Amino acid sequence: MPTQAKAAVIDEITERFQNSSAAVLTEYRGLTVAQLTELRRSLGAGSTYAVVKNTLTKRAADSVGFSDLSPLLNGPTAIAFLEGDPVEGAKALRDFARANPLLVVKGGVVDGRTVDASEVTRLADVEPREVLLAKLAGAMKGNLTKAAGLFQAPLSQVARLAAALQEKKAADAPAAEAPAADDAPAADTTPETDAAAADAAGE
Numbered sequence: 001m002p003t004q005a006k007a008a009v010i011d012e013i014t015e016r017f018q019n020s021s022a023a024v025l026t027e028y029r030g031l032t033v034a035q036l037t038e039l040r041r042s043l044g045a046g047s048t049y050a051v052v053k054n055t056l057t058k059r060a061a062d063s064v065g066f067s068d069l070s071p072l073l074n075g076p077t078a079i080a081f082l083e084g085d086p087v088e089g090a091k092a093l094r095d096f097a098r099a100n101p102l103l104v105v106k107g108g109v110v111d112g113r114t115v116d117a118s119e120v121t122r123l124a125d126v127e128p129r130e131v132l133l134a135k136l137a138g139a140m141k142g143n144l145t146k147a148a149g150l151f152q153a154p155l156s157q158v159a160r161l162a163a164a165l166q167e168k169k170a171a172d173a174p175a176a177e178a179p180a181a182d183d184a185p186a187a188d189t190t191p192e193t194d195a196a197a198a199d200a201a202g203e
Helices: 003-019 033-042 054-063 067-072 086-099 117-124 129-177 191-202
Strands: 022-027 048-052 077-082 104-110 113-116
Touching (some): 003 077, 022 086, 033 048, 048 054, 054 067, 054 077, 077 086, 077 104, 086 104
Antiparallel strands (some): 022 077, 022 104, 048 077
């Protein structure tokens, strides 16, 4: 293959790695053209299934940081480049492999992370997106109700504290406003002391 043509293929594979939500490497040895066509259709709109050359794919994978894929690139290799929810594509591959055991999943890339064949299988076993979203919505609803209760308790406590402080302030105000005596208390006088004082003056 001329160098320019090889470069074009590498660029195309690189772009698919970058733009796909997942890329699953498979071995397709023994599958018929009709079976491969069926597999392509099962992957859904936007997804592709392409037979690739290992050497060129290694160079493309290296260029986007997926060097871990190199050990998987041996023997007849085809890659399913998945669009949209990778779970749906993984399910399609799993179901096809069950019906056609000649398809062997090697591993791949999911959300920018290299994975092995077992992780692709686990991805395929994930519940449908709609079910997961419904469960998440239910969980969030319950948590929000609990959170609202938790938020109300401290606020009510703060409100009671503020009311108590206001009452205390109001009770202290009259005492603070009471006028203080200007002079010291006068000495007590009685008739006896007055008479003693008069006698002393007469003497």
